[in-house]
Amino acid sequence: MIRLLIADDQALVRGALAALLDLEPDIDVVAQVGRGDEVAGAVASSAADVALLDIEMPGLDGIDACAEVRQAVPGCRVLIVTTFGRPGYLKRAMRAGASGFVVKDTPAAQLADAVRRVAQGLRVVDPVLAAESLAQGDSPLTERETDVLAAAQTGGSVADIAGMLHLSEGTVRNHLSSAIGKTGGRNRADAARIADENGWL
CATH class of the missing domain: 1.10.10.10 (Winged helix-like DNA-binding domain superfamily/Winged helix DNA-binding domain)
Known part of the structure; x- marks a missing residue:
């Protein structure tokens, strides 16, 4: 059984993701939070195997929350799921230790599969975003x-x-x-x- 934490500041989205993923026979949603600064503590207390994080959240964005989780609970994998499919976000998320990065309009079956693959230690990246990220290159800003x-x-x-x-x-x-x-x-x-x-x- 994959123990999953979901972090999204929109209660409706968080609830919908939890309801969809809880239907999977091998996924158990063990915690839900609405703020980025609550993620690491909730991961630790719920013993989540995978943290599904939105990027734009109050307290701490999903990328910084990912870095915090990877430092505090290294055994927990992080999958970023966001409305904002921006190439720069993908690179920053991977540097922060995310195992996956997909956009929110990913079909439910594909999202569940992404959770499974991340739990197995594999990387999952939205292919369109990966191509854009490679084409764009790194941020020119210091x-x-x-x-x-x-x-x-x-x-x-x-x-x-x-x-x-x-x-x-x-x-x-x-x-x-x-x-x-x-x-x-x-x-x-x-x-x-x-x-x-x-x-x-």
Whole structure:
């Protein structure tokens, strides 16, 4: 029996996934959570074999939650299931230790099969996303440019971003300018949007 944890911030989606997967004779949904920062604790207390994680959740996103699970409970495999099939997300998830990455419109039978394969120690990746990820290449942004663009999404001023990241305003301007150039954005808001759509933030 595969012990499965499901993490998704949308109760309806979480409940539907649990109901579908619980119908499988070899899958037992042992825990459900709605926040990313609850995942590692719930995995440990439920002794889940596989954690099925959404990416966009409050507290901690699914990719960071994956890294936390892999560190806290290395025996638990992680399968990311998301609405957002962005190539950058796939790469970040794999670096965080995910065993699989599929999109939410995957048919129920295929999703159950993905859970089984991940539980066996195999990798499962949406083929279209894998092809896009290879074609796109890695994020052109440095770690600092990524931090600055992510902070810029809040809409704060350069001074606000500098205070948030403990950088000088000049350094923030330089990173923003570089990030705008690398993404081809018209301004910092556009650069942040482009980076977010590619899964680089």
